[in-house]
Amino acid sequence: MKILVCITHVPDTTSRIAFTDDHTKFDSNGVQYIIGPYDDYALARAVELKEELGASITALHVGGPEADPTIRKALAIGADNAIRVNVQGEDSYHVAQQIAAVAKEHEYDLILMGRESIDFNGGQVHGMVGALLNIPSISPVMKLIIEDGVAHMAREIEGGKELVEVPLPLVAGCQEPIAEWKIPNMRGIMSARSKPLEIVAPIDSESRTSTLKFQLPPAKGSVKMIGADQVEELVTLLKNEAKVL
Amino acid sequence: MSILVFVEGDQGKIKNSSREAVSYAAAMEQSPVVALALGSFQATELETLGTNGADKVLHASSAQLDQGIIQAYASVWAQALEQSDADTLVLAKSALGDAVAARVSVLSNASIGSNVVELPDTSDGFKVKRSIYSGKAFAHMKLNSDRRILTLNKNAIELKTDGESAQVEQFNPELNQQDFKVTITSTDRATGEILLPEADIVVSGGRGLKGPENWHLIEDLALALGAATSCSKPVSDMEWRPHHEHVGQTGLKVSPSLYIAIGISGAIQHLAGVNSSKVIVVINKDPEAPFFKAADYGIVGDAFEVVPKLTAAINSSK
Structure with missing residues (x-):
């Protein structure tokens, strides 16, 4: 089985979000970058499937060389090889076209990625890739088992989950608890250095949106503290001041 | 040009978030506002979308659409966009809606703006404000295609409730069996609780x-x-x-x-x-x-x- 895991290179969840150049650029000063936490779940499940069934895992990233350490981490966790499409992703459609081009060339049985990136939170790329390849796309997937070429999945819905069966190939947007995050061990880190990371040129593709400007939310006013024996006061404030009751 | 709004149900009732999406479309003041409902619904329930600002409801009532099969839904939305001559599709963000919208954007050559938090600015092109970095910031985006899809965060607009009743029309999209490769074998959903x-x-x-x-x-x-x-x-x-x-x-x-x-x-x-x-x-x-x-x-x-x-x-x- 051939598995493609698409990973994002995103600011750590605890990063301070700020912008430069008159709010047109993300301020990466002092920001630590990680594999997107949802993509990390997808990768962890791919590694488990490899252990259970035997598989080859390719990690794919669309972006510049600054992401190479993040890609090496995916190799250390258990991907066999990696591909980086050497272009800055412009929007979800732009990235989806690049992923679909790689997928068409190598014909994967299973394409996994996170349900969404944690920078733009669009949650669109898996569906777009599925549509571009004309194969099913399922998201958000919280359980994935492969048996005889059929994927058995649990997909989260509002208020619960549904169980879904789909013959391969397919695209899945993953989330917890599909697998436990894996921390690379020393052997993984050493072997990652010699695993192939192929840099490929992008295909011609279009973006359909442009980002004009970023904005930070207004600073939160200070908290109003209420005594533990004054809960009636809280009810009054929620009714008359905040007007939410 | 009309605006199409995908409305989602929960146990036979239109979800409030979908009513918000209809209100949002109505507030864009571009008519008509056409709601699209898939699967089994009572006509009397669908008519009430008029109070939220829908002029008309397209109802694809095939029982095959009772389950949210992502690919099949995408194909039906794309056909509805084509037939209703709509340039904008609006929906409330949801697990199903997000998954379907992405496919439709490819099928219908549409720009997509996700997690939109307020009405668009159409003074120069079509601009939306969306939530990014998990709510820690916003981005102002321009949607460049002739068609666009907006997925809305909750509370992007005040719910409208003072409209008239809407007329319900049967909509009969082509259902392609290729789109039903996915089988939903069971659904485990807590009943009676507020989503x-x-x-x-x-x-x-x-x-x-x-x-x-x-x-x-x-x-x-x-x-x-x-x-x-x-x-x-x-x-x-x-x-x-x-x-x-x-x-x-x-x-x-x-x-x-x-x-x-x-x-x-x-x-x-x-x-x-x-x-x-x-x-x-x-x-x-x-x-x-x-x-x-x-x-x-x-x-x-x-x-x-x-x-x-x-x-x-x-x-x-x-």
């Missing part, structure tokens, strides 16, 4: 509750408020509560009018799921809990004492 992404008020519990046996404190307060319940990641990881109740960076992101956090310290990963809430109340016995910095109102106190008192106060204030 978390739909809820205007959310009461959330964390490790401070000490165990699942104490969840009645959360549930009683939620009942008094007509609220949904949710939980922090550790609570879902320890399986005190099911995963679909987990809000935070890797769980659900909610934006209710009121979020009440009880016994949750407020790690940055948790805040990422709730910081778009209008008003946040934090109840925690640790005065140093970081959540107080993100709160509008706070009470330092023991949840086991404060919460029952608060529930009683809400009930007696009605």
Whole structure:
């Protein structure tokens, strides 16, 4: 089985979000970058499937060389090889076209990625890739088992989950608890250095949106503290001041 | 050019978030507003979409569409866009809606703006403001295609309720069996509770509750408020509560009018799921809990004492 895991290179969840150049650029000063936490779940499940069934895992990233350490981490966790499409992703459609081009060339049985990136939170790329390849796309997937070429999945819905069966190939947007995050061990880190990371040129593709400007939310006013024996006061404030009751 | 709005149901009722999406389309003041409903619905339920601003409802009532098969839904939406001559498709953000919208954007050559938080600016092109970095920032985006799809965050617009009744038309899309490769074998859905992404008020519990046996404190307060319940990641990881109740960076992101956090310290990963809430109340016995910095109102106190008192106060204030 051939598995493609698409990973994002995103600011750590605890990063301070700020912008430069008159709010047109993300301020990466002092920001630590990680594999997107949802993509990390997808990768962890791919590694488990490899252990259970035997598989080859390719990690794919669309972006510049600054992401190479993040890609090496995916190799250390258990991907066999990696591909980086050497272009800055412009929007979800732009990235989806690049992923679909790689997928068409190598014909994967299973394409996994996170349900969404944690920078733009669009949650669109898996569906777009599925549509571009004309194969099913399922998201958000919280359980994935492969048996005889059929994927058995649990997909989260509002208020619960549904169980879904789909013959391969397919695209899945993953989330917890599909697998436990894996921390690379020393052997993984050493072997990652010699695993192939192929840099490929992008295909011609279009973006359909442009980002004009970023904005930070207004600073939160200070908290109003209420005594533990004054809960009636809280009810009054929620009714008359905040007007939410 | 018309605006098409995908409306989603839950147990036969139109979801409130879908009614918000119809209200949003109506507020764009571009007519007509055409709602699209898939699967079994009572005509009398669909007509009520008129009160939210729909001029017409297209109803594809085939029982094959009772289940949310992503590929099949995408094909039906694309056909509806084509036939209704709509240049804009609006829907409320949801697990199903997001998954379908992405495919439709490819099928129908549409730009997509996700997690939109307010009405578009159409003075020069088509611009939307969307939430990014899990609610920690916004981006102003221009959607460049002739067609666009907007997925809306909760509370992007005030619900409209003063419209007329809408006329319901049968819509018969072509259903291609190729789109039904996915089989949904079972659905496990808590019945009778208020859906978390739909809820205007959310009461959330964390490790401070000490165990699942104490969840009645959360549930009683939620009942008094007509609220949904949710939980922090550790609570879902320890399986005190099911995963679909987990809000935070890797769980659900909610934006209710009121979020009440009880016994949750407020790690940055948790805040990422709730910081778009209008008003946040934090109840925690640790005065140093970081959540107080993100709160509008706070009470330092023991949840086991404060919460029952608060529930009683809400009930007696009605």
